[in-house]
Amino acid sequence: MKPFTYERALSPAEAAASAARQPAARFIAGGTNLLDLMKLQIEVPPHLIDVNGLGLDGIEATSEGGLRIGALVRNTDLAADERVRRDYGVLARALLAGATGQLRNKATTAGNLLQRTRCPYFYDTAQPCNKRQPGSGCSAIGGITRQLAVIGASEACIATHPSDMAVAMRALDATVETVKADGVARHIPIAGFHRLPGETPHIETALEPGEFITAVTLPPPLGGQHFYRKVRDRASYAFALVSIAAVVQRDGTGRVALGGVAHRPWRVEAAEADLPRGAKPTMAAILDGARPTHDNAFKVTLAQRTLASVLAEAKG
Amino acid sequence: MNGEVRDLAVDTRTTLLDALREHLQLTGSKKGCDHGQCGACTVMVDGRRIYSCLTLAVMHEGDEVTTIEGLGQPGNLHPMQAAFVKHDGYQCGYCTPGQICASVAMLEEIKAGMPSHATADLTAAPRLTPEEIRERMSGNICRCGAYSNIVDAITEVAGRQA
Numbered sequence: 261m262k263p264f265t266y267e268r269a270l271s272p273a274e275a276a277a278s279a280a281r282q283p284a285a286r287f288i289a290g291g292t293n294l295l296d297l298m299k300l301q302i303e304v305p306p307h308l309i310d311v312n313g314l315g316l317d318g319i320e321a322t323s324e325g326g327l328r329i330g331a332l333v334r335n336t337d338l339a340a341d342e343r344v345r346r347d348y349g350v351l352a353r354a355l356l357a358g359a360t361g362q363l364r365n366k367a368t369t370a371g372n373l374l375q376r377t378r379c380p381y382f383y384d385t386a387q388p389c390n391k392r393q394p395g396s397g398c399s400a401i402g403g404i405t406r407q408l409a410v411i412g413a414s415e416a417c418i419a420t421h422p423s424d425m426a427v428a429m430r431a432l433d434a435t436v437e438t439v440k441a442d443g444v445a446r447h448i449p450i451a452g453f454h455r456l457p458g459e460t461p462h463i464e465t466a467l468e469p470g471e472f473i474t475a476v477t478l479p480p481p482l483g484g485q486h487f488y489r490k491v492r493d494r495a496s497y498a499f500a501l502v503s504i505a506a507v508v509q510r511d512g513t514g515r516v517a518l519g520g521v522a523h524r525p526w527r528v529e530a531a532e533a534d535l536p537r538g539a540k541p542t543m544a545a546i547l548d549g550a551r552p553t554h555d556n557a558f559k560v561t562l563a564q565r566t567l568a569s570v571l572a573e574a575k576g
Numbered sequence: 577m578n579g580e581v582r583d584l585a586v587d588t589r590t591t592l593l594d595a596l597r598e599h600l601q602l603t604g605s606k607k608g609c610d611h612g613q614c615g616a617c618t619v620m621v622d623g624r625r626i627y628s629c630l631t632l633a634v635m636h637e638g639d640e641v642t643t644i645e646g647l648g649q650p651g652n653l654h655p656m657q658a659a660f661v662k663h664d665g666y667q668c669g670y671c672t673p674g675q676i677c678a679s680v681a682m683l684e685e686i687k688a689g690m691p692s693h694a695t696a697d698l699t700a701a702p703r704l705t706p707e708e709i710r711e712r713m714s715g716n717i718c719r720c721g722a723y724s725n726i727v728d729a730i731t732e733v734a735g736r737q738a
């Protein structure tokens with residue numbers, strides 16, 4: 261790792277202000293993604309702001325009947341929360357399908373949302389990568405693309421977002437609460453939180469430099485049956501090739517979000533009207549405009565079959 | 577550290593794992609991958625299992641860290657250590673300290689009612705099945721493939737606790 265200085269922030273506003281003073285600084289929460297990338301010198305922050313002591317580790321009911329999840333709540337604790345298990349099963353399932361017990365004990369709500377891609381060329385500092393080094397080119401295009409995006413990609417980047425939790429958050433229409441460097445708070449709907457790569461794949465979210473996540477809120481429970489189905493190369497401890505977060509109601513209507521296919525959790529609300537007609541028309545509408553590569557064309561079929569299996573289980 | 581207060585001045589870059597191995601001479605915890613991909617460095621911090629390679633020592637001032645050395649010593653083994661010996665839960669032994677720390681903390685997680693990917697009913701208490709043990713121990717890789725004996729060792733200790 262490159263040398264860095266270290267401080268423990270005492271309040272969210274202070275954390276944001278400190279980040280504003282040192283634009284190359286990074287917040288550190290669980291550290292499970294950031295330290296990995298720092299060891300490889302993909303991230304080289306000169307300063308770390310430890311945000312573990314801010315007390316943002318509670319889960320509370322909101323006046324609207326939803327839940328407010330502190331940014332520092334560990335993935336383990338969120339998945340084990342009784343209300344989450346009962347009312348937001350899709351979220352508990354997504355969390356439990358991610359990483360391992362040891363990682364989930366450290367990983368936080370905010371850190372999970374902000375984890376960076378697992379594109380193999382992003383990790384290989386000897387290769388050009390627009391996300392790691394803007395303007396250097398994309399080694400994945402024309403390279404090994406089995407794990408990479410099939411939709412929403414650009415000429416600059418075809419990486420996917422690796423989070424399982426974020427896919428469930430997208431299905432649930434969560435909201436990200438932040439405080440900006442100037443102390444102003446704002447609410448960002450999850451649909452607009454993660455960006456598509458476009459010409460600037462290094463800019464991954466709607467966050468401004470130094471903006472600090474304080475919480476993620478969930479709207480009131482949707483009822484229905486909750487599913488998170490993750491297809492991966494081994495049964496545990498592996499990232500998704502394709503994953504599906506779904507909430508299916510008794511009358512066959514519902515919501516579907518996909519992981520493993522795009523630069524952000526992928527959801528097309530208009531396609532959900534097709535759900536009562538089955539997986540084929542629904543997935544055709546969700547992945548309309550997909551441009552898979554030779555290596556990852558299987559993801560399109562896999563997504564449709566995975567949804568078919570979820571819908572079959574929902575019917576019972 | 578294993579019940580003792582240890583004062584340490586380290587570079588900010590020092591991981592908890594390097595602090596244990598290089599500064600405190602607690603070499604039981606192993607470095608397999610140094611990237612959160614193997615589990616050999618698993619220790620307990622305030623009773624919870626974590627990978628010590630993906631956290632900084634400076635982030636653990638005042639925390640209670642338990643390593644394999646703190647669980648038990650020759651002549652006074654922790655029941656899980658004894659069960660690994662009895663069931664041959666290893667071959668080369670490199671992953672073993674991590675496996676044992678992980679399994680001790682894992683049984684506490686089941687006792688506390690925490691669900692896993694293998695839990696069929698999220699609203700019920702998890703059951704102690706081999707499927708649950710395998711899923712919950714998936715964060716500890718064993719290149720010697722001692723998995724079935726590891727499950728036997730854990731099952732025996734869990735049965736005695738129940």
Ligand SMILES: Cc1cc2nc3c(=O)[nH]c(=O)nc-3n(C[C@H](O)[C@H](O)[C@H](O)COP(=O)(O)OP(=O)(O)OC[C@H]3O[C@@H](n4cnc5c(N)ncnc54)[C@H](O)[C@@H]3O)c2cc1C
Binds near residue numbers: 296357369422
């Ligand atoms: C081997 C391995 C396997 C994994 N498998 C999976 C998997 O299958 N599925 C999955 O979803 N994930 C997986 N993960 C990733 C894991 O979920 C993430 O590393 C973790 O969620 C990141 O959370 P953290 O708190 O440790 O983040 P950190 O590493 O602390 O931070 C990540 C980023 O978020 C920023 N940040 C943190 N908190 C805030 C805040 N409050 N406000 C603003 N910025 C903030 C940091 O500055 C940093 O840029 C895996 C990781 C490893 C190492």
Ligand code: SF4
Binds near residue numbers: 416
């Ligand atoms: S796909 Fe994106 S992350 Fe991967 S090499 Fe290309 S620019 Fe980098």
Ligand code: FES
Binds near residue numbers: 607608612618627628
């Ligand atoms: S050395 Fe920490 S997980 Fe491999």
Ligand code: FES
Binds near residue numbers: 665669719720
């Ligand atoms: S006993 Fe050799 S790696 Fe597990």
